[in-house]
Amino acid sequence: MIHVENLYKKFGKNQVLSGLDLTIDQGGIFAILGPNGSGKTTLIKAILGMVIPNEGSISVLNTTIKNKWKYRQEINYLPQIANFPGNLKVRELIAMIKDIRQKPSEEENLIALFGLEPFLDKKLSNLSGGTKQKVNIVLTFMFNSPLIVLDEPTTGLDPLALIHLKELIFKEKAKGKTFLITSHIMQFVEEVSDEVVYLLEGKIYFKGSIEQLKTKTEETTFEHAIAAISTYNHHD
């Protein structure tokens, strides 16, 4: 599904990714974890072609993505910060994205699910952070694509919306889709993810199931296992 080889990325003097290799197979939910600034978002943006790597190659759905853009038709992406043009109404934004993607979409169910009907004719600049995130989720899930990338999907969501989001993720996973998720909420990661990819200093430090991680770190809870793996390195 996704194959990343020897990826290097530097922002100014800051080496974010240094020789990262990663293979993601089709189907299942992969959580990308790591401390702040470990390169999670950079990796995701590189896969989406928004960040141009200094070195290395990425292929999505068996084609290298360099200088290509059509493959993004097969990816649904939820950005970390819902930065929408403030002068658009929610309805206009949804219509615009539909117009760009030219794909069948099912936004009505999603709008109803997250209770967004009263906001459809409001401008995006007047929405609260959580409501913006709900709009963000609707935009991400309304198309049927084999790869779904979620960057911090839980930010600002109320408990009910969080439950809906999890249901949505499981429903799509049952259809055989692949998810890449980053999150700092360990409880959420533990609930949804099949496999964990741990990034540290621009490399994959660990990749495997949560059980494997617990055995490796000899911890009983996932949260402590993650904490242990991040402190491991500091002692070396």
Added chain:
Amino acid sequence: MRSRWSYVYFLFYLLLGFVLLFLNNELSKAVITLMNVIIVLVPLIGTIFGVMYYYNSKEFTELLLAQPIKRSSIFLGQYLGVAGSLTMSLVLGLGIPFVLYGLFQSNAIWDFSLLLITGAFLTLIFTALAFNIALSNENKIKGFGYAVLAWLFLAVIYDGLFLMSLIVFEEYPLDSLSLAATMFNPIDLSRTLILLKLDISALLGYTGAIFKQFFGTGLGLVISICMLLLWTVLPIWRLGHIAKRKDF
């Protein structure tokens, strides 16, 4: 938001056109006054609108970048949107009063069309320069500052340097130098083109005669238009080039 401002811009030109015609009472005189306004104002507006639009639509750009659209189409689309609407405002805003005044019956029509064409070119050039500057500078204030400086340099400082060099090297033959120097500044180039078309090159003195010899011929006109085109195409090309490499 952007459409509202281009309406204001349109209304401004409409008003300017009517006022100038009213005050001058003659088409060709109004064209001359208009030239002075266009030469300075059009580049300034193009620069400021270009920079403002780019920084304002940053979120929108990021949204589009994650969608299946080619990068160059996103940025070229934005550029053409701004430059196109500014050009439309200019052409319609000035065109309507002049047409109402009886432009088609007068012999000033060619002077006027040349004025609008150079105005359109200046809009395209300076909006493209502004986009280039904005794209290369993450920091809004820096980007804005550089863009205004670029305008100030080409509109005012360049002329000053040019004149100083003419005074310093006055013993040498300077025709080709001054010709070349004019070519390398789109504002000077436009001004010279219009002045010569208006047949007031006598005002320019000795250099005017040389310029007349050069620009007055068909070849001179073709070369100047080519230079303006080059000034338009190069920044647009660089725009696409940077856009391909930039991280978001």
